[in-house]
Amino acid sequence: MEAIRTFSEILAKAEALEPVTVAVAAADDREVLEAVADAKKRQIADFRLFGDRNKIRAIADEIGLSLNPDMVTDQPNPALASREAVQAVREGQADVVMKGMVQTADFLRAVLNKEAGLRGSGVLSHVATFEVPGYDRLIHVTDPALNIAPSLQEKVQIVQNVVRLCHSLDLAEPKVAVLGAVEVVNPNMQPTLDAAALAQMNRRGQIKGAVVDGPFALDNAVSVEAAEHKGIKSPVAGRADVLLVPDIEAGNMLYKSMVYFARSKIGGLVLGAKVPVVLTSRADTHEAKLNSIAMAVLQADFNKRQA
Numbered sequence: 001m002e003a004i005r006t007f008s009e010i011l012a013k014a015e016a017l018e019p020v021t022v023a024v025a026a027a028d029d030r031e032v033l034e035a036v037a038d039a040k041k042r043q044i045a046d047f048r049l050f051g052d053r054n055k056i057r058a059i060a061d062e063i064g065l066s067l068n069p070d071m072v073t074d075q076p077n078p079a080l081a082s083r084e085a086v087q088a089v090r091e092g093q094a095d096v097v098m099k100g101m102v103q104t105a106d107f108l109r110a111v112l113n114k115e116a117g118l119r120g121s122g123v124l125s126h127v128a129t130f131e132v133p134g135y136d137r138l139i140h141v142t143d144p145a146l147n148i149a150p151s152l153q154e155k156v157q158i159v160q161n162v163v164r165l166c167h168s169l170d171l172a173e174p175k176v177a178v179l180g181a182v183e184v185v186n187p188n189m190q191p192t193l194d195a196a197a198l199a200q201m202n203r204r205g206q207i208k209g210a211v212v213d214g215p216f217a218l219d220n221a222v223s224v225e226a227a228e229h230k231g232i233k234s235p236v237a238g239r240a241d242v243l244l245v246p247d248i249e250a251g252n253m254l255y256k257s258m259v260y261f262a263r264s265k266i267g268g269l270v271l272g273a274k275v276p277v278v279l280t281s282r283a284d285t286h287e288a289k290l291n292s293i294a295m296a297v298l299q300a301d302f303n304k305r306q307a
């Protein structure tokens, strides 16, 4: 099967699958509700909306989104709306939970809550998927939003989470580039030591389903010319599908530069939870939120097939 290379392909595939029900936390936002309207039109998802009912109704009227009365739960407090959206998933009323106009930390607190959240058995991590003008494949950046400064052991699980996402996008053996500031191992630079360990763990079969190599600087991970110029020989060099960043600062800056400088299309999910979790920046467009919902549809289908 050919790997999916664009968000149009993700959307087309989602349209051919069973629709999911998405519980949206703090849905009182125009970009969120435009994504809801688009997803309903494409019949890829139904929705339960948690947020300020009056604001939701006013925006829905403006954009021509029809709401039935039991679709909206009035909860103007974004942190509480997050808890209620997560609870709806736990009670089986929804298959997916989505961050709306709420701070990432408040939303994640509800998802990560030990008793009332949606933790799976391992580490949860965030992935941002980009369709970058001029790059010949989707590129997945992890983790720009959740793990602040992951240890080597956490990085192993972050890689495993993203490899599973790639498999749900029909990419059987993703090329994972572990990023640092340089492409050689430097004992004073922990990301380069972790990269070398991850590459060796992959060679020894401790990380499966992908080719993992590093350290790479960003240029030689995504540009064949840059890699050749620097004499770096690796199947991953210049052809990365996944960029594993050393920490949240590097990841979040890369995310926002992909969006604001490179004008990339984007989708974002939290991986490793009991259900797919849609998580984009509050400032991302309705198109980004729709792409993320479509990714969640593919992930839900993949999880069902693997269960």
Ligand SMILES: CCCC(=O)OP(=O)(O)O
Pocket: 102, 103, 104, 128, 144, 145, 252, 255, 268, 279, 280, 281, 282, 283
């Ligand atoms: C996935 C990006 C997380 C983030 O930065 O969210 P906000 O922009 O809403 O803070």
